[in-house]
Amino acid sequence: MSVPVATRSRTRLVPLAITLLSIGIGAPHPAISSEKSHSPALQGEWALDPSGDGKAHFGFTVHRGKGHESWGFTLPLRQVEGLDPSVLRGGAAQVSFRLRRDAGILECEGRVARGQGDGHFELVLDPAFAGALQKLGVGAPTAEQQTQMAMCDVGLDLVEELRAQGVRSLDARTLTTLGLHGVNRRYVQGLAELGYRPGDTGVLLTARDHGVDPEFIRGLADAGYRGLTLERLIKLRDLGVDGEFVSGMSSEGYGGVSLDRLIEARNHGVNPEFIREMRAAGYGHLTLGELLRARDHGVGGKVARRARAKAERSVPIDQVIAWKDRGEVD
Numbered sequence: 001m002s003v004p005v006a007t008r009s010r011t012r013l014v015p016l017a018i019t020l021l022s023i024g025i026g027a028p029h030p031a032i033s034s035e036k037s038h039s040p041a042l043q044g045e046w047a048l049d050p051s052g053d054g055k056a057h058f059g060f061t062v063h064r065g066k067g068h069e070s071w072g073f074t075l076p077l078r079q080v081e082g083l084d085p086s087v088l089r090g091g092a093a094q095v096s097f098r099l100r101r102d103a104g105i106l107e108c109e110g111r112v113a114r115g116q117g118d119g120h121f122e123l124v125l126d127p128a129f130a131g132a133l134q135k136l137g138v139g140a141p142t143a144e145q146q147t148q149m150a151m152c153d154v155g156l157d158l159v160e161e162l163r164a165q166g167v168r169s170l171d172a173r174t175l176t177t178l179g180l181h182g183v184n185r186r187y188v189q190g191l192a193e194l195g196y197r198p199g200d201t202g203v204l205l206t207a208r209d210h211g212v213d214p215e216f217i218r219g220l221a222d223a224g225y226r227g228l229t230l231e232r233l234i235k236l237r238d239l240g241v242d243g244e245f246v247s248g249m250s251s252e253g254y255g256g257v258s259l260d261r262l263i264e265a266r267n268h269g270v271n272p273e274f275i276r277e278m279r280a281a282g283y284g285h286l287t288l289g290e291l292l293r294a295r296d297h298g299v300g301g302k303v304a305r306r307a308r309a310k311a312e313r314s315v316p317i318d319q320v321i322a323w324k325d326r327g328e329v330d
Contacts, residue, residue, distance in 0.1 A: 040122035041147045046108050048117040050088055054078065058099075060106070060121060060151065071151045088115050095119070103129045103150035123150055132156055133172065136163070141172035152179030161185045165192050166199035174201050183208050190214035194221075196230055203230055210234045219243020223250065225259060232259075241266050248272035252279075254288055261288060268295050277301035282308055283317055290317050297321045303329055 044062035051057050051074055059072045077085040083097035092113040099106040104126050110119010125147065130140040136159045141149065148154075154175055162170060165188055183204055191197070191207075194217050198204055207213075212233045220228065220236070223246040228236070236242070241262050249255070249262065252275040257265075265271070270291045278286060278294065281304035286294070294300075299320055306329045307320040315323075323329045 039124070040107075041104065041125045041143060042123035042151070044121060046106075046110065046117075046119055046121045048088075048112065050077075050115050054085065056080075056088070073153070088112055088117070101150045101153050102126070102132070102155035103146050106150070123147060125150065133159070133175075136160070138170055138175060139172050141176065145172050145176045148176050149179055152176075152182075153184065154179035155185070158183075158185045158188070161188045161192075162201070165197045167201055167204075168199065170201065177201075178205065181205050181208050187213065191217075194218070195227075198230060207234060210237050212237050216242055220246060223247050224256070228259075236263070239263055239266055245271065249275075252276065257288065265292065268292050270295050274300070278304060281305045282314060286317060293317075293321060297324055299324050306330070 042062055044060060047059045047061075049057045049059075055074050055076050057072060057074045059070065061068055061070045077083060077088075081098040081100065083095060087093050087095060092111060094109075094111050095117060096109045098108070105124050106121050107124060108119060108121040110117055125143070129146060129149075133156070134140055136156065138159055158178070159170065159175065178201060187208065188204070191204075191214060194214055196217070198207070207230050212230065216237060217228075217233060220226075220233070220243050223243050225246065236259065241259065245266065246262060249257065249265070249272060252272050254265075254275070265288060270288070274295065275291065278284070278291065278301055281301040283294075283304055294304075294317055299317070303324055304317075304320055307315050307323055310323070310329060320329070
């Protein structure tokens with residue numbers, strides 16, 4: 001994904017899972033100066049909406065020409081400098097707070113009332129960030145790249161985590177793209193803890209874009225499907241075969257089925273709901289193959305019940321299918 005051009009009309013939403021990377025977490029980083037440039041690299045509006053459990057969703061919008069860019073993330077209020085969580089529980093009040101990132105600081109001012117807030121923000125870039133990236137072998141970012149890194153909270157610990165997981169080819173443009181797609185240190189580390197250490201950023205981007213995250217992988221593992229390649233996981237995610245679907249099929253009596261067979265079932269519309277529908281119509285002991293044939297021939301619970309009513313007795317599913325094909329039941 002390329003860095004947006006300011007004059008284009010584009011909207012981008014960074015995934016809510018992006019969190020503030022706090023100072024001091026992880027191994028020591030190359031020093032970043034606390035002295036910031038006073039010239040803002042970005043100006044726009046912010047909005048705040050508490051999400052419970054001491055957290056809040058922050059949204060930032062910048063208008064550029066006829067278009068706008070948006071970023072959003074959820075983080076613990078305790079990580080926000082200068083914002084007392086108790087203020088959100090009171091009446092209207094003026095607020096001023098900061099969000100610190102390795103690439104820069106978001107300076108925010110505005111007001112809150114009845115738990116919500118909005119106002120104006122400025123992003124001030126850290127002039128030492130480029131040098132810190134160079135020391136890590138990434139190279140200096142452009143001002144626009146550093147701006148995007150700050151908004152997406154791309155920090156030095158992401159670079160270190162990528163290096164630790166075998167990523168060797170990494171430049172400022174790639175790092176910016178990773179941030180824009182929601183790849184952060186927690187995501188990379190989460191994959192590594194499950195045994196996935198792709199040394200190529202392209203694989204990481206594809207996995208992230210297709211929704212293959214640690215939660216998805218654990219869901220399939222809990223259902224008995226472990227040791228799958230990232231490429232296989234991406235395909236399963238695209239086809240809607242996730243932990244919930246697999247567990248649902250297992251609870252209906254179709255556990256231990258091969259993934260290829262589950263993919264076939266999913267593609268043909270044989271899901272837990274369809275199985276329950278057929279069971280309620282008196283067909284609770286069909287094989288997966290029989291369910292697939294019934295579905296492909298348009299035989300659902302309603303048709304099955306009408307076939308039983310027509311014969312005034314239980315009818316084999318193949319007979320129901322034949323009647324449906326001949327138009328004798330619908």
